[in-house]
Amino acid sequence: MTKSSFFLFVLFILHHVLQVQPDECADSLRCGDHGPAIRFPFRLKDRQPDYCGFPGFYLSCSDTNDTVLELPISVKLFVKEIDYKSQEIQVYHPDRCLPKCIPRLNLSPSPFQFTVHQYEQLVDYAFFNCSHTKGEGHNDRDAISCLNDPTYSYQVYVLRDDYEDIFSLPTLPCRKMYSVRSIPYYILDNPDGILYLNWSRPACRKCEREGKSCRYINSSSTEPEIQCIPKHTKGASTKLATTGAILGPTLFLLLAFALYCVYSNDKAEKEYRKRIENFLDDYRSYKPTRYLYADLKRITNQFTEKLGEGAYGTVFKGKLSNEIHVAVKILNSSMGNGEEFINEVGIMGRIHHVNVVRLVGFCADGFRRALVYEFFSNYSLEKFIFSENSKSHFLGWDRLHDISLGVAKGIEYLHQGCDQRILHFDIKPHNVLLDQNFIPKISDFGLAKLCSKDQSTVSMTTGRGTMGYIAPEVFSRNFGTVSYKADVYSFGMLLLEIVGGRRSTVDLTSENTSQVYFPEWIYNLLEQKEELRVFIEDDGNMKIAKKLAIVGLRCIQWHPMDRPSMKLVVQMLEGEGDKLIMPPNPFASPGPMRIHARKSMTHLGQELEVIPELD
Incomplete structure (x- = not known):
């Protein structure tokens, strides 16, 4: 187990300990993030023991994190709000249609009563089913829209049993469905669909006014009793001792682990600094x-x-x-x-x-x-070929040719002009900087490797570079051994991007998997003798664009031996474009096994042998 994974494991254990230790009758339980707070006399079924709530005050959470009140032998209603000071709970039907549950609504076995305010009363109603939605000349204010059934084309009306005349119903055929007694009148005239219920026992108003918690206590009497206690103090000393006993060893392990990390990191840092200083001591002779x-x-x-x-x-x-x-x-x-x-x-x-x-x-x-x-005021080549407003940044084909030739000469110098061969491994437009005269400068040698000039290839255990510019052999040795030809491949991709003014990589998402590979598209245009105006429009010299494209295609041949050296690339860029011959199709054998099996007939080099990498 690594240090980071061990640290995450300890944090998980610590978090789990803290999560399971709180007071089981805490005041802050909710269903979801926005549900009402659930505390005494209510309790959450399956998450709190019976003593956390008063008998009959049971709530649960639905699959959608709604708070549910299930009335005994009656109906299930969703809870909107609980007012503990006034001892009132607001509930509503899941379909926002209270009349649906009226026939089955029975509060007698529950501890709740209808809330009836001053000048309000409980009334009796009768419900009628009329076969058509409207009667001629009838006012539909008494129709219950949420009870209508458009499939069977009927509408439900309601009349007060005590004074409304049955003749006020539509003249069309109607039949009585059922009667309900002693319900608040607002149930049938409530656009919000809210039902107000209250409870008288347990009487916790006094505790709420004093800012204390109300709790159920066991007693010898047959009637349950409650008491007021200060909030967050019940069992505090016991909980503190329990938490300390659990967290003590955990914190000790964390402290020991932290000390180990400090020691380990300090040791690694000292070794890192020593390595740097040893290198710098050998480097004093440089500028x-x-x-x-x-x-x-x-x-x-x-x-x-x-x-x-x-x-x-x-x-x-x-x-x-x-x-x-x-x-x-x-x-x-x-x-x-x-x-x-x-x-x-x-x-x-x-x-x-x-x-x-x-x-x-x-x-x-x-x-x-x-x-x-x-510092280069013109930043990188990437700015001029990938910019959203690349038309306004277009450098002209003569200048783009000079930049390409300069980059090629720089890579040739790295391969042949130094005491040791330098393989860059990250040639791309972002790493080509332009000075005030647009002279290109190769930068960023963080991935570079050294090898002797009389040796051609380098052994590598892992791939390196930027996707879209990495030579195939860097991914798989089935394409050949890794050598300076990897830089040639990356330079070829750079040339094709200069020609196309876009990245040569293809977004391999499900939406784009059918796109043609960009370099292959350029090859097809040249092979079919089509002009490249799709890229260069009306600006510049067509011959330069064609020359850069052909050289780029020569450089991205799948097999390393089929690619030219950078010296030959410089010669091709300095020569006449009309004398360049189209290279073989590099996309004819896309599979690594087919390419590996093909025997190269090129004159550009012999089979390259793997050599050890130099430190």
């Missing part, structure tokens, strides 16, 4: 400046202007001077074991290329880690 966390707060003006946020950290705009602006990336302390930080500082510190972001400095102050980059 980037080491900043204190206080320096970063000053540079960013207390982190006031946020540029963006990702899985590994948050980026803020900063200023070293009036002329020099920087982007400060504060790394999340909860992510990884320092690999992101070491990758960025260790790899970017040794890179010097016009198409790679320069690392200005870093911070390793206690548990705080940060990276300081150049």
Whole structure:
């Protein structure tokens, strides 16, 4: 069991203990969140013992969390409100039609009576069934609409037995259904359908006026008795002792667990800091400046202007001077074991290329880690190809071609121009930054890997990258071994997104599973000799768009050996687009087993052997 799961388990036990220990006759029980408070003399059946309520005052909760009053040998009514001071309960029929339950309503076995206010009285009524809904010239004010049955085309009327004449009924055939005696007159003339009942025993008015609780007590007499007690004090000392006995060991376990967590986290943090410091000791010969966390707060003006946020950290705009602006990336302390930080500082510190972001400095102050980059006013390529108003942000095909070529040269430098080969593993528009002259800069080396230049592939235990840009072999070795060709695949996806002005990934929801895969759509357009105006409209050079599309399709071939190297990609982008030949269809064999079985006839490389990954 992990520390977090053990902690959640202890909290669950603690919560359960606290939940089952309260006074069983508490005053705050309800059915649902908005039902009336249920307390003495009422009790909730199946949730409270008999001594919590007075005989006959039983309530229950329906499936819809309505509070139900079930009158003995009578009817079930829903409770709207309970007034404990006036000892009155308001109930209503579930269908909001009180006349439906009048024939079966019998209060004699219950402790309740009808509430009759001054100048009101209980009256007798007779109910009649008339075969048609209306009689000629008759006033329907006495009709009971909720008792009507449109299926059999009759309407129910009611007359007071004592003074209303039967001749006031419609002239159409009518027959008497039944009579009811001694009911409040408002039952039949109540738009809200509320019935008011009251009780005289137990008499808890005095307790309510004094702010005390009313409780049932056992006595030797045959009649049940009640008493007034201060609220929340009954059994307080016993409950406190019981709670203490239960919570004592639990709190001790929590305290011991907390101390263990502090010790464990402190030990891990010390190992983490030692690893970082050892790395930085070896790194002193490089150029980037080491900043204190206080320096970063000053540079960013207390982190006031946020540029963006990702899985590994948050980026803020900063200023070293009036002329020099920087982007400060504060790394999340909860992510990884320092690999992101070491990758960025260790790899970017040794890179010097016009198409790679320069690392200005870093911070390793206690548990705080940060990276300081150049700031680019045009932000990332993503802004210009995925923006909702991308038309107003369109850069023109000549500039998009230059950006594509710059990114390709940057990746080629990573693969061939450094002392060790650098595999980026996260090439995408978001990680291509643009300076004031729209020169592209590759950024974010948190997932990068190093390997010797004379070795081609790298062994990996887990996939890495961003969905939609990850090469197939990173997911499954059935497609081949992982090598620098994974970056070539990601770059191909980037080119296709530049051409299409949209993401190459497809939303795999049930609504969109029938959509055509976006790169395959571009391939079909080119293969059928159709123009790409669906993407570029009336702006720019069609030849550039076609060149970028063909190069992109060459780069996303499923088998790594079928993809060109970045050196060849640069040559194709620098050359004439008319000389480019359409690549084989990369979507002809979508299954990994079929692709693996196909023998490659390409001249772009030989079978690549897996090599060990370097630290």
